[in-house]
Amino acid sequence: MITREQIKAGRALLGIDQRDLAARAGVSLVTLRRLEGHAENAGLVASTSVRKVVAALEGMGVRFLSEGDVATGAGVSLTAGMPTRALRAPQDEEG
Numbered sequence: 001m002i003t004r005e006q007i008k009a010g011r012a013l014l015g016i017d018q019r020d021l022a023a024r025a026g027v028s029l030v031t032l033r034r035l036e037g038h039a040e041n042a043g044l045v046a047s048t049s050v051r052k053v054v055a056a057l058e059g060m061g062v063r064f065l066s067e068g069d070v071a072t073g074a075g076v077s078l079t080a081g082m083p084t085r086a087l088r089a090p091q092d093e094e095g
Contacts, residue, residue, distance in 0.1 A: 002054055002064060004036050010062035010076045025049075025056035 011021050022032040027049045035050060054064065062076050 002050060006064055006076050007053060007057070008036050010057040010064070013062060013076060014057070014060055016060075021053065021056060024060070025052040027052050 018032050018036065019029055022029045031049050032053065035053060064076055
């Protein structure tokens, strides 16, 4: 089961905001905000919206990890060789 924390973490690894992910996943911004803010249960039901968001993140290189794949529980990682805006070094300004 995918958690809201995994979706947030995947988005953070890619350096994209909610608006960008919602557009790439084909869901509304309100829907994504609801999914990421879902506080009643840490795990999200595999709805069509969740599947679209997960597919979009995976298409951009996010790998969802199940409990046991990492030391303390569920998480995310990036597929080898996938570029991210968040992790890229800033370019030097020419003067």
